[in-house]
Amino acid sequence: MPIAPATASAARFRELLDPERVIEHPLERKLYARDGSITEGKCGLVVLPETRDEVCRCVQMASELRLAVVPRGSGTGLAGGAVPLDDAVVISLARMNRILDIEPEVPCASVEPGVLNLDISMAVSHLGLHYAPDPSSQAACSIGGNVATNSGGPHCLAYGVTAQHVLGLEMVTADGEVLELGGPAPDPPGFDLRGLAVGGEGTLGLVTKVCVRLTRNPPEVRTMLLDFDSVTAGAATVGGIIAAGVVPAAMEMMDQKMNVAVEAFVGAGLPVDAATVLLVEVDGTPAQIAAEAALVDAVGRKHGAREVRVAADEAERQLLWKARKSAFGAVARVAPNYYLHDCVVPRTHLVGVLEEIGNIAERHDLVIMNVFHAGDGNLHPLIAFDRRDVKQVERVHAAGKEIIEACMAVGGVLSGEHGIGLEKRDFMSLQFGEVDLRAQADARCAFDPEGLLNPLKVLPAGSRCGEVALSRDSLPPGTWL
Ligand SMILES: Cc1cc2nc3c(=O)[nH]c(=O)nc-3n(C[C@H](O)[C@H](O)[C@H](O)COP(=O)(O)OP(=O)(O)OC[C@H]3O[C@@H](n4cnc5c(N)ncnc54)[C@H](O)[C@@H]3O)c2cc1C
Incomplete structure (x- = not known):
């Protein structure tokens, strides 16, 4: 049986929830058709349950009417996971916030x-x-x-x-x-x-x-900013610190393009002439911190750190973290849109993969800015672009695919944290063989034999039960911005 659009079902959901918690206005539905990624779907209806029992009743109603259901939190996802397709009903859990x-x-x-x-x-x-x-x-x-x-x-x-x-x-x-x-x-x-x-x-x-x-909470924390003349030196420091036996609480890297954008946005005193900076935090007892910070300092200088700045107080520490955590937002100073992947590569391949990402940017005439969780090799190359430029968008997709292939070629994985969603589902077969994909599809079918929960997400088209009902080999036209 085909999956039905939810657009005509508002009255049925009003039997379950207060009318203002059933959203059918086209403009509001359009807002729920996006998340933080560069995909956009079609939202048939939005419902806002406030209790577990209301969620159960909404899901039962969707099942009775054969509507696809897309759960949604805050909509900040970067892989299109919360993007509804085919006029699905979005169940927002945002009001269950106690x-x-x-x-x-x-x-x-x-x-x-x-x-x-x-x-x-x-x-x-x-x-x-x-x-x-x-x-x-x-x-x-x-x-x-x-x-x-x-x-x-x-x-x-x-x-x-x-x-x-x-x-x-x-x-x-x-x-x-x-x-x-x-x-x-x-x-x-x-x-x-x-x-x-x-x-x-x-x-x-x-x-x-x-x-x-x-x-x-750790008894004490020390936050350091190391800057380098080359990305190679920064990446070598990451490996050197771990090899020396210290696993810092955090170890983040930003390249020069990103530093320049962030500094203009936050004003944290980042060295904008450096090729790259490393933000390293160690925590623990005062003795532990002193030993680990000294080691980070020594490894950094051995690899050519120009300066090791230690946050003098909590205010400076917070400012440095604000700089790091504002990185995605700062891309808006460069271009109106960004597209990113979050592949993980073995730390030993960081330098090679970052160089290849630079080559990809050059080949496709694109700006790519890097900010990432360096300690665990979780890259976030952000391609800054303007979606109104159709030709540029084509190059963005080509570059995105090449970035993934470069990461997979060195034994990387598709995603470190953002998930697969819509954006990466067609790349799943680069990482998983047929048997692996079938096992994942079987597990999914055991929970959702009708294929109504977040259809067309995570697994490539056709690999799950119920999905044939949508009879699609690819995503609906217009899904990619
Ligand atoms: C500026 C910025 C920085 C980010 N930094 C990071 C980062 O450092 N690390 C990181 O991991 N991510 C990061 N993200 C991505 C994003 O914030 C995370 O993936 C986050 O977990 C998504 O939460 P959300 O509530 O917005 O979920 P949504 O975007 O609403 O949904 C994400 C997925 O979860 C499902 N979902 C949501 N709620 C439920 C539920 N209650 N039950 C079942 N399924 C549900 C949705 O169907 C969808 O598949 C960043 C995003 C932005 C915009």
Whole structure:
């Protein structure tokens, strides 16, 4: 049976929710047809449930009417995961934004999916605790979105990505039932379905509650900015620091083009004449910090660091982090649009891949700016472009594909944290063989046999049950900006 458009179903959802929580105005629907990526879909209807039971009823209604369902958090995703296609119904979890319970002795917190990442840390700071994964979008993105994409962030180098900080989940399945996955016990029995659900990108169910691990604040933190005359020297320093036995709390890199844009935006005193800068943070006891900072300083200078600036106080530290976390926004000073991939490459290949990205930019006559989680080799080459220039957009796509191929050629992986969504699903076969893809499609079908949850996402066209109903080999025309 084909999947139906949700446009004509508003009245049915008004039987379930207050009328103002069912959005059908075309302009508002258009807003929900985008996320932070360069894809745009067609949104049939938006519903805003406020409780788990309302989510169950909305999903049951969608199933009864055979409507595709797209779960949505804050819409900051960079892979098109929350972009609805074929007039799907968007279920926004943004209004489920309560912190339900904090247990300092575990320590953990139970939160609704629409709670913003940063709000968790703010709510527990008086207890000397925080939520460790810190995407640069943490002031805007939701914990539900973080779980669905298995988000990372600068401090995930030492502390681990979202999967390591989700103890338990509550998830509404495709037929509107409620599943409890995992929990605060250290080794929950049964299959680890929680592990499967983290990174599910809304294709396995709708997350309605998350039990997150909280992390004790370190006694002390030191933040350093090292600048170099060459990208090679900066990248060699990254490998050198890890080889010397120090895993910093964070180790981020920005190239010159990015520094110039960020400095004009934030004014953090970044050395705009440097080829690259490394932002390194170490944390721990004062003795540990002193030893690790000395080592970072020594390795950096050995590889030619021109200066090692140490943040003198918390205000300066915050300013340096503001600079790093404003990088994507700063691209707006260069061009109105950006397109990025977040492949991960082995650290030993950082230099070669960065050089190749430079060559790709030159070949396609494009501006590519680099800012990335250097410690774990998670690249973020941002192609700055203007979507109104059709010819340029063609070159952007060609360059994006070549960047992915260059990363895969050295043993890299497709995504370190942004997920696959729409943007990368057709590249999945570069990383996975037929058997791997089939196993993933089988797991997905076990949760959603009708293929109604976030169709056409993550797995290449035709690889999942129910998808034939859409009878599409490729994405609808106009999906790419
Ligand atoms: C400036 C900027 C900086 C960024 N920096 C980082 C970074 O450092 N690290 C990083 O990992 N990401 C980063 N991102 C990407 C993005 O913020 C993350 O992917 C984030 O986790 C998305 O959360 P969201 O609430 O916006 O989710 P959305 O964009 O709304 O959705 C993302 C995916 O999750 C699914 N989803 C959302 N909520 C639920 C739910 N409750 N149940 C089931 N599925 C759900 C959606 O269907 C979609 O597939 C950045 C984005 C921007 C714009």
